Amino acid sequence: MTTRRRFVHAGAQTRRADLIAATLDLIAEGGPQAATVRAIATRAGVTPGLIRHYFATKEDLIAAAHQHLMSGLTEASAERLEDLPDDPLARLSVFLANAVSPPVTDPRTVALWAASMQLVPRDAKMRAVHRETYLEFRDLLQRMITEALAHSGQPVEQAQTLAIAGNALLDGLWIEAGALPDAFTPDQLKSIAINAFSRLLKLELPEV
Numbered sequence: 788m789t790t791r792r793r794f795v796h797a798g799a800q801t802r803r804a805d806l807i808a809a810t811l812d813l814i815a816e817g818g819p820q821a822a823t824v825r826a827i828a829t830r831a832g833v834t835p836g837l838i839r840h841y842f843a844t845k846e847d848l849i850a851a852a853h854q855h856l857m858s859g860l861t862e863a864s865a866e867r868l869e870d871l872p873d874d875p876l877a878r879l880s881v882f883l884a885n886a887v888s889p890p891v892t893d894p895r896t897v898a899l900w901a902a903s904m905q906l907v908p909r910d911a912k913m914r915a916v917h918r919e920t921y922l923e924f925r926d927l928l929q930r931m932i933t934e935a936l937a938h939s940g941q942p943v944e945q946a947q948t949l950a951i952a953g954n955a956l957l958d959g960l961w962i963e964a965g966a967l968p969d970a971f972t973p974d975q976l977k978s979i980a981i982n983a984f985s986r987l988l989k990l991e992l993p994e995v
């Protein structure tokens with residue numbers, strides 16, 4: 788049975804967040820095809836017409852939901868970095884550990900990503916969001932790799948190539964951790980990620 792939130796008056800930012808949350812819930816439960824305007828409105832406790840006030844089309848709403856999901860993963864991966872000492876190697880290790888640990892590896896999150904990715908090849912808005920959020924994460928990783936290499940006296944010219952390779956490595960661990968959450972321990976995934984990056988970058992990254 789579909790759950791309907793009780794209608795309450797809310798500000799624009801709160802209402803947009805509610806619509807995005809409802810959209811993600813429906814995609815998680817039944818794929819993108821389950822996120823109809825009527826179903827989203829019912830789940831969010833609003834009228835279908837109100838959705839048009841915040842998003843011109845359903846496709847705009849789904850793209851916004853995907854952006855919210857993926858940007859949230861980047862933010863979660865970067866959590867606590869500002870609290871660390873100014874040590875680029877330690878900061879990179881913590882970033883890698885975060886990227887392969889909950890909440891980033893939550894099975895629902897990985898399932899949402901997989902469901903949304905089927906729209907990327909045929910939807911220009913989703914493709915643009917995918918590119919934007921991919922580059923958001925990759926550029927952050929590249930910056931951290933550059934800082935770690937420079938700190939260790941290593942050349943930085945290949946930092947972007949290393950970030951592309953490293954991002955692919957993290958993606959693989961992330962997908963498997965979300966798809967098979969009982970197959971790995973959190974410490975195992977952290978160790979794999981950090982050791983793999985140590986070999987990739989030819990640096991000695993500290994364990995977390």
